Amino acid sequence: MGGEETVSGGGTDLKRVCAKDLCCYKIPLFRSWFQGLIVLCLLVFVSSLGFSDSALSWSENLHRHFYGVFNQSRQMNAPAYRVHPKHKAILDEINKNAESSGEHPGGLQYHQAYPRNYQFVMDNAEVCKNNTPFLVLMVPVEPENVAARDAIRQTWGKDTVVQDKVVLTLFMLGLREGGDVEGLRQENEQHHDLIQSNFMDTYLNLTIKTMVIMDWLATRCPTAAYAMKVDSDMFLNIDNLVIMLKTPGIPKMNYLTGMLMWNRPVVRSKNSKWYVPEELYPDSRYPTYTLGMGYVFSNDLPAKFVEVSKAIKPFNIEDAYIGMCIKKLGLSPTSPPNPSQFRAYNSKYNRCEFSKIITYILGSSEQLKNYWADYKKPGPHC
Template sequence: MSFNCLFLFREITKDLCRHKILLFQSWFQGLVVLCLLVFVICLALSDNALLWSKRFSLHTQYYLLFNQIYQARAPAYRVHPKHKVTLNTINETTESSAVQPEGVQYHQAYPSNYQFVMDNAEVCKNTPFLVLMVPVAPKNIAARDAIRQTWGKDSVVNGEVVLTLFMLGLDGGADVEKLKQENQQHHDLIQSNFMDSYLNLTIKTMVIMDWLATRCPTAAYAMKVDSDMFLNIDNLVFMLQTPGIPKLNYLTGMLMWNRPVVRSKNSKWYVPEEMYPDPQYPTYTLGMGYIFSNDLPAKFVEVSEYIKPFNIEDAYIGECMKRLGLSPTSPPNPSQFKAYNSKYNRCEFSKIITYILGSSEQLINYWTDYKKPGPHC
């Protein structure tokens, strides 16, 4: 008997609870309807009713468009506070070095935001087969001189015209007059008014692409190659002369597959999710040196306007390729693209295309030995 009473009491309690919930839902729905009704009446009586309607319509259209083009035309990214760069020593400032009111520094990678302050557009009049573009710090004269004495020395390689140029940004500590004198002597410096720093390598790379697209569009191929590289230019030109090498939409080098985005703030390769939300980069070519057909720079510049930039320049180029619906191509002989070597070997250096070195002195020493008479192996 007590069990039945308890059961009955529970059922009555449940019914009361359900009844209260239904009453609350009805009351809440009624309140929402009433609020909407009051809002519509006020809106109808307002002189600005049409304006509100237009705003709502435009907002809806903008939201849909925003999602369709993946935050298009938004080239600004936030730099982590740890990586902020002091701008007090730089006299000339650009949009790339603007400090927002909140004190957070922003950069823009789209190259049309910058202008060339030193140029050598006439060097492409002879239509080079290959243009070597070397990003280098303004102060690093030693690296430029070492390259001029070694793999950047010859203007004709295997019967093809080869051009070597150096891309610089602004550096408050660099001697402007010395740079001008250096350029008057060698005619191989290009300088743009972005701040030259490690974090701005993506900007530097995109300015390189812009220069190739606007100053040297008739070249067949180009290479972005770091200043600390041993480059076997003979093997590189021979590779590009190989039958079957594409003349369009071609990007090759040491391919990087399935590389995770570094999220550790202690790493120099740190990229926050707000810059690049995907956990993994698309396939890209390692930034030490990658070769591309010279139709690609204009395409990179165009698509970069719609890609939120991040500070890993080689992976950024991989993202540009992905957005263009293209993929990097494995070189004919992948073993020719090497990153580091344990020690110099004359025979091995005669077979490769790239090696990362430790210093400019090392480059000169290795090159001198490599070019001496006699068989390499």
């Protein structure tokens, strides 16, 4: 070939020697080019990390890439603020519209926990229109946890009139991959107490779940006087709660009460289920908040929480996030008239003790049913 004949001297001799095995020079040449390319890529990669806008170290970037901002224990391997695949397009469209309109340059910075970004796929909007409730109990629960819902329906969520006041008990659910859609539909047709939104129902999404509860109260049930977010593993003495809310002097607006948490440190251990990274919450301590097992609030607050949440970066500790919301509003939680009524754990069941409290955390749905059956037996409690 013409190109080959232009090579002279040692080069021509080498070509002749290698004529039977071209690999003798092509492979080393290929290897050298390939190694050089790898080195070049590594240099570009390291340089880009070193001069990135975020000025993160190489290890921090790697940590973010592989673990995400919520690096939990091995049992908590779901990414934070998971978005259902069918819902991602909606969020993308919201971001696109917000950016193009100039309303939120760069998109919705804190869109993950803002409840208006999600839609209700199952609703019971009419329940507050038929009877204006004095109190609405909103119970966040996993879609598959039918046992917890049934236990509550048989115990403290059974009565719709308590101390001559209308009380509603409703369950807030998100989505689960492979969830029993038909089973939930039938359950709701029977009880008319399920509300489901299209966020992914995970522990790390509890802030979303709580804010969706607030949005439902603000838009579907604004005429209620009070509401309570109460966990599904609770013993709730509903009579004592209504008596407390009927006490003269209890505020009808800007009221949030429960077991108050003062000066609580932010957990930075990545092995803890309560871990919060500094980039989501930089302060070392939370503002005063009410423990998430069960807190009560006047029903003017949900709309205010939803609005102010636009300006508060979400993190995965939902009760502390509500504490941030009320602080941003220039308000603060109020200690209940009798703080000893809001209890977390008990060592053992005592009929007299349970007649005095409002909340206790329990171990199972069966425990709730057993305790309730004994508590409701005729005769004096003490």
